[in-house]
Amino acid sequence: MNDISALETKVPALLALLEGKGIEESLALLAAQFEGQIAFSTSLGIEDQLVTHYIFESNLPIRVFSLDTGRLFNETYNLLHKTNQHYGKKIEVFFPKHEAVEQMVTEKGTLSFYNSVEDRKQCCFVRKVEPLKRALQGVQLWITGIRAEQSDARQNLQLIEWDPAFQVIKYNPLKNWSLDAVREAISQLNIPYNPLHDKGFVSIGCAPCTRAIAEGEDFRAGRWWWESNSKKECGLHAR
DSSP states (O other): OOHHHHHTTTHHHHHHHHHOHHHHHHHHHHHHHTTSSEEEEEEOOOOHHHHHHHHHHOOSSSSEEOOOOSSSSHHHHHHHHHHHHHHHHHOOOEEHHHHHHHHHHHHHHTTTGGTTTTHHHHHHHIIIIIIHHTTTTOOOOOOEEEEEEOGGTTTTTTTTEEEETTEEEOOOOTTOOHHHHHHHHHTTOOOOOOGGGGGTTTOBBGGGBOOOOOOOOOGGGGGTTTTOSOOOOOOSSSS
């Protein structure tokens, strides 16, 4: 059995290990199980801020990193600085490879993602997916802040699952949380968050590709709103 296959077989045992345990205890157990091979990716959204808090407040040996696409909102950059200051920690930042960005923008322009789904996915790959692959090198367990209710594609989200695209075990601690529960925890724990969340932005990505949503709109309606497919993903959490 190769190393990847052996890693995938650990999923059932990890599910049993975490059964009935809260996020803080689960994070500590996983940090011990995967010492030096565990990481959390944050987009600095409200869910990710909550997970970051649990990691930083408990001083857990878990890498926390973020992907800077070069197209983020100023509010997101300000929050990155504020979060580092608040916890006295450093979130690692990964950028896209400049050669790939330069080639894409030279060939297709600065707004190519509006042209077609194919061009949008190319931009997402260059700016997000490829940097994530580098960020996950040497990682066996990847922690995320995604929730099942965020989209139809995430309804079958598992607490612990195998990610075949990135060949890692994935831990989704907020799987069953509602947005209201996340907001309540953020308020009670006095966690810094992006002020765009108070302006109708529920999912915050790159500035040209994100808008606020109206009451009653789907959670993902504010991302790539010009596309008709309701199962829109950038490739980081494709299911």
